[in-house]
Structure formats: structure tokens, C-alpha cells
Amino acid sequence: MMKNKKVTVQDWGLIDYKEAWAKQEALFADTIQLKMEIRNRLLAVAGDNQPDDILTPNYLVFCEHPHVYTLGNSGKPEHLLLDEKGLEENDAVYYHINRGGDITYHGPGQLVSYPILDLDNFFTDIHLYLRTLEEAVILTLADYGIKASRYPGYTGVWLDADNERARKISAMGVRCSRWVTMHGLAFNVNNDLGYFKNIIPCGIDDKAVTSMQKELGKEIDIKQVQKILQHYITTLFEMEIV
Structure with missing residues (x-):
């Protein structure tokens, strides 16, 4: 099968989580629909001899969100330690969403990336996909002199x-x-x-969270971090930016 390594990079800036979720869902659904339409057309035309030329788009989105807590499919609602009044007092909202994982927090100053990729264009291994994203973050931190790694048994960068x-x-x-x-x-x-004190982050109650600002003792240019992270993601996935 031919692979489309081209990726469209989008910067959504500071965007409400629900709005960004809807935009993601639209790109996600359109990609799946196109993938199925092309596959069905080729099957109908060529039978067992159809050409392997299914090409689907890839997107790499960057953004920040206002204060929000999101709970994944494997999470527990009790890992949010705020009630409705507490959320209001913290100027935050809460959503139960359709990703994997437990509860987490997003807010201004946190860089969020949403790769909306057809992994048939790269590799069909979700564990390798996560490890590759982790590696991009690890390499980005290394550029700032911060030594990071994986934590056995947990997803993410530590x-x-x-x-x-x-x-x-x-x-x-x-x-x-x-x-x-x-x-x-x-x-x-x-x-x-x-804001992480208001949840049990990712369901882990005995580990701390940190930031580049805390580790380096100064505010960091988030757009520069975004540029570096984009470089490592596109390099590791062998993407071509269009």
C-alpha cells in the first residue's frame, strides 16, 4: 500500500476544549469516511487485483486550552476532587471524553498536540505510536537540558x-x-x-507533576517549544509538511 507521509500542521491557538474536540472529531470522521470510500471503490472496481494506492490525509494540531479537566474511558469520576462549585471557583470545566486514559488537566501555558493520523501511512502499532510521541517530548526536553525518560508501566514522559x-x-x-x-x-x-491538586492525575496518587518552567526556574517561550516538538514529531514519523 502506498503511504502518504504528508502532514498538514495547524495551530489553533488558545481554544475552548469543547470546540477543539468538535474540530478533531470532524477531521477524524472525515479521514475514516474517506478511507472507507476509497477502499470500497477500489474493491468494487478491481476485485482482488485492486491497486494499493489508498491515500488519506494526516494532521498535526497544536493548541492551548482554558482550564479544563477531562476524563478518559478508563478513568474514574472520583479522581476529580472538585464538585460543581469547586469547578466554578477555579474557573474550570469538566468533560468525560472518548480517549483512553484517566483524568488529566489542560490549561493556559500547557502545550497540547493532537496528531490526527492514518497510521496505515506510518505503522500500525499503537504502542509504537505512543512510544514515538514520548520520544519526541524527551528529545525536546533534552534540547533544554532537561533529562527525561519513560516510567515502566505508565504512559507519558517523566x-x-x-x-x-x-x-x-x-x-x-x-x-x-x-x-x-x-x-x-x-x-x-x-x-x-x-490545578493538578484538584485531581488524581492519570489515576496516580503517589507521584508529582512538574513543568519546564518549574524545572528551569523561568518562563519558557511556548511557541519555541512547539516548533521544536513539531520538528521531532515530523522527523520521527518521517513526515513531509505541506
Whole structure:
């Protein structure tokens, strides 16, 4: 099968989570529909001898969100430690969404990336997909002199994963259907870490969270981080930006 390595990069800026979710769902659904239409057309025309030229689009989205807590399919509602009044007092909203994983937080100063990819264009291995996204974050942090790694048994990127000071700097949760992905990663750059105290992040109650700002003791240019992260994602996936 021919593979389309081209990717359209989109910067949605600071965008309401529900609006971004709807935009993701539209790109996700359109990609799946196109994939099925092309496959069915080729099957109808060529039978067992159809050409392997199914090409589907890929998108790499970057954005930030106002304060929001999202709960994945495998999460527990009680991991949100705020009631409706508490959410209002923290100027935050809450959504139960259709990604994997437990509860997490998004807010201003946190870089979010949503790769909406047809993995048939790259590799059909969801674990490798997650490990590749993790590697892009690890390499980005290395450019700032921050040594990061994976934590065995957990998804995401961590600092000091091999000792009692382990703390998470990037969380991940994805949805995949017919090898098309949505949702993605959240990367703590300058965001207010106090909001994580209102949840049991990713269901882990004995580990801390951190940010680039906290680790380096200064505010970081989030657009520069985005540029570097984009470079590593597109390089590791061997993408061509269009």
C-alpha cells in the first residue's frame, strides 16, 4: 500500500476544549469516511487485483486550552476532587471524553498536540505510536537540558523516573479507530501546576507533576517549544509538511 507521509500542521491557538474536540472529531470522521470510500471503490472496481494506492490525509494540531479537566474511558469520576462549585471557583470545566486514559488537566501555558493520523501511512502499532510521541517530548526536553525518560508501566514522559522523585511532565491519551488517531499529548511548559491538586492525575496518587518552567526556574517561550516538538514529531514519523 502506498503511504502518504504528508502532514498538514495547524495551530489553533488558545481554544475552548469543547470546540477543539468538535474540530478533531470532524477531521477524524472525515479521514475514516474517506478511507472507507476509497477502499470500497477500489474493491468494487478491481476485485482482488485492486491497486494499493489508498491515500488519506494526516494532521498535526497544536493548541492551548482554558482550564479544563477531562476524563478518559478508563478513568474514574472520583479522581476529580472538585464538585460543581469547586469547578466554578477555579474557573474550570469538566468533560468525560472518548480517549483512553484517566483524568488529566489542560490549561493556559500547557502545550497540547493532537496528531490526527492514518497510521496505515506510518505503522500500525499503537504502542509504537505512543512510544514515538514520548520520544519526541524527551528529545525536546533534552534540547533544554532537561533529562527525561519513560516510567515502566505508565504512559507519558517523566523526570527522575528511576527514583522516589519521579514526576510527570507530559501526559498522553489517544483514541484510534481503523488506525486513524485523535487526541494526543499534553506537555507542561508554563502552566499553573496548582490545578493538578484538584485531581488524581492519570489515576496516580503517589507521584508529582512538574513543568519546564518549574524545572528551569523561568518562563519558557511556548511557541519555541512547539516548533521544536513539531520538528521531532515530523522527523520521527518521517513526515513531509505541506
